Amino acid sequence: MDMNTETEKKTFYVSVGQGEILEPSNMTGNFEFVINATEEERDQLEELFEESMEAQEDTGIRAHIPYREYHNDKENDAADYYLAQIYQKLHELGTPETKSHIESMNILPD
Numbered sequence: 001m002d003m004n005t006e007t008e009k010k011t012f013y014v015s016v017g018q019g020e021i022l023e024p025s026n027m028t029g030n031f032e033f034v035i036n037a038t039e040e041e042r043d044q045l046e047e048l049f050e051e052s053m054e055a056q057e058d059t060g061i062r063a064h065i066p067y068r069e070y071h072n073d074k075e076n077d078a079a080d081y082y083l084a085q086i087y088q089k090l091h092e093l094g095t096p097e098t099k100s101h102i103e104s105m106n107i108l109p110d
Contacts, residue, residue: 013031
């Protein structure tokens, strides 16, 4: 296996709302962020999206329990955690425009 393909950065288009990471050849629909990542970094981001989706499913189930408050809820904490991790990774891999946009959202930890 050629080591260059493992460490070579490629451009990907990311839609956080859809949980999609698209290559230019697969570009259909809308995207919010542009990143430059190796295949390994792309896989790490994909894994964060999967964890986030699972956590969000848990919050949907939990939403049917009327007496639990949002701020006292481990399922929502998990969903918030993974979303923050996704934005952190997008900021790390993002183009200057992506980094600037994420910084303007004030969602990164200090």
